[in-house]
Amino acid sequence: MSKILIIGAGGVGGVVTHKCAMNSDVFSDITLASRTKSKCDRIAKEVKAMHGVDVATAAIDADDVPELAALIRDLKPKLVINVALPYQDLPIMDACLETGVNYLDTANYEPIDEAKFQYSWQWAYRERFEEAGLMALLGCGFDPGVTGVFTAYAAKHHFDEMHYLDIVDCNGGDHGKAFATNFNPEINIREITQPGRYWLDGKWVEIPAMSEHKPIDYPSVGVRESYVLYHEELESLVQNFPTLKRARFWMTFGQEYITHLRVLQNVGMTSIVPIEYEGQKIVPLQFLKAVLPKPEELGENYTGETSIGCQIQGIENGQPKSYYIYNNCSHAACYREVRSQAVSYTTGVPAMIGAKMMLTEAWMKPGVHNVEELDPDPFMAQLNEQGLPWVEQVGLTLPHDYD
Ligand code: NDP
Numbered sequence: 001m002s003k004i005l006i007i008g009a010g011g012v013g014g015v016v017t018h019k020c021a022m023n024s025d026v027f028s029d030i031t032l033a034s035r036t037k038s039k040c041d042r043i044a045k046e047v048k049a050m051h052g053v054d055v056a057t058a059a060i061d062a063d064d065v066p067e068l069a070a071l072i073r074d075l076k077p078k079l080v081i082n083v084a085l086p087y088q089d090l091p092i093m094d095a096c097l098e099t100g101v102n103y104l105d106t107a108n109y110e111p112i113d114e115a116k117f118q119y120s121w122q123w124a125y126r127e128r129f130e131e132a133g134l135m136a137l138l139g140c141g142f143d144p145g146v147t148g149v150f151t152a153y154a155a156k157h158h159f160d161e162m163h164y165l166d167i168v169d170c171n172g173g174d175h176g177k178a179f180a181t182n183f184n185p186e187i188n189i190r191e192i193t194q195p196g197r198y199w200l201d202g203k204w205v206e207i208p209a210m211s212e213h214k215p216i217d218y219p220s221v222g223v224r225e226s227y228v229l230y231h232e233e234l235e236s237l238v239q240n241f242p243t244l245k246r247a248r249f250w251m252t253f254g255q256e257y258i259t260h261l262r263v264l265q266n267v268g269m270t271s272i273v274p275i276e277y278e279g280q281k282i283v284p285l286q287f288l289k290a291v292l293p294k295p296e297e298l299g300e301n302y303t304g305e306t307s308i309g310c311q312i313q314g315i316e317n318g319q320p321k322s323y324y325i326y327n328n329c330s331h332a333a334c335y336r337e338v339r340s341q342a343v344s345y346t347t348g349v350p351a352m353i354g355a356k357m358m359l360t361e362a363w364m365k366p367g368v369h370n371v372e373e374l375d376p377d378p379f380m381a382q383l384n385e386q387g388l389p390w391v392e393q394v395g396l397t398l399p400h401d402y403d
Pocket of ligand 1 (some may be wrong): 007008009010011012013033034035036039060061062063083084085086088106107139140141142143144145182183184185187295296343344346347
């Protein structure tokens with residue numbers, strides 16, 4: 001029975017709040033706080049109507065550490081779940097340290113004026129959390145998050161050594177809009193317009209954005225063109241599983257999406273450099289975000305499924321072994337359950353499970369940790385119970401080249 005504070009009332013924050021309310025034996029007292037309180041109130045009303053659980057709400061600017069620390073002191077939660085934006089990671093971690101509260105997020109820190117996400121800023125908090133006897137769990141969404149747990153599960157149960165990891169992420173859904181992103185547009189577009197990067201033989205190989213791609217066949221979805229991107233979990237996974245010779249991340253994009261993105265880039269709308277417009281400074285990408293559909297509003301007529309998993313090649317008992325573990329998630333089923341689309345759902349459910357792991361002590365370990373450092377088994381059991389069942393296949397032919 002624990003009190004929690006959820007920060008961020010967007011697509012993911014809505015799912016986390018619903019799922020915590022649906023696990024009220026663990027999350028007995030829930031507060032949802034965000035920059036715009038009306039968004040928290042809308043979610044709280046929906047949760048009350050659907051699950052009969054009361055959620056308290058508050059307005060907070062999480063960039064303001066003293067204000068946030070005051071809210072935390074007032075509420076006295078055992079854990080803060082940060083599902084605001086990556087820019088808020090460090091201020092929220094600072095406020096947690098100041099008030100003696102545990103922390104969880106789903107995306108690693110990136111400075112607002114530079115599209116450069118990496119764990120170093122948050123790993124620098126390791127000693128401070130450890131000395132305070134507090135835990136910070138980083139990247140506990142789906143990717144990062146479940147992909148790290150899947151990899152840890154493969155290492156524990158299927159391999160003596162893992163050599164090749166390909167994380168394959170497909171959204172086979174259709175939301176009926178000409179162009180929309182499934183999570184915060186600003187963060188999403190910053191991520192995919194960066195150069196691609198993957199791990200090969202002990203170093204990072206950088207490639208132009210979206211320059212390497214191939215068709216991959218996804219279960220129940222079919223063949224989709226998939227592009228090599230840099231994704232944050234690669235940074236921690238190659239450190240935690242040093243036998244990996246190669247680690248890559250693939251994501252599907254439709255031609256329509258790529259064409260829109262290319263045009264937006266060409267006309268300067270994806271830039272994060274402020275421009276002067278009618279006497280005030282605006283950031284083109286932030287303006288673009290304001291006119292695009294909101295992730296939390298895509299769910300209603302969304303059809304199709306996401307399919308995200310890990311394809312691994314390695315050695316067990318001296319023999320080569322191939323392994324694929326994945327989850328498929330239906331947009332429409334998510335909407336029925338928590339009024340969300342599957343991308344927010346596949347992020348919010350693991351965040352709730354990670355919080356549950358911490359609050360039930362299954363994962364409570366002082367310091368700053370990535371998910372793959374902890375025992376995957378109790379988390380994997382929860383995935384099956386909480387709406388993200390997984391499937392594993394052994395000995396199949398994987399669509400990659402191996403040396
Ligand atoms: P949204 O943009 O839908 O929601 C973000 C929320 O954070 C909004 O309610 C916003 O408030 C609030 N917020 C922003 N700044 C502040 C602030 N300074 N103080 C308080 N609240 C603030 O994003 P999503 O829900 O789609 O994504 C949430 C997080 O999840 C992101 O960090 C994203 O990167 C991550 N994510 C992780 C994934 C994974 O698998 N690991 C996948 C998808 C997303 P307002 O509405 O007022 O602007």
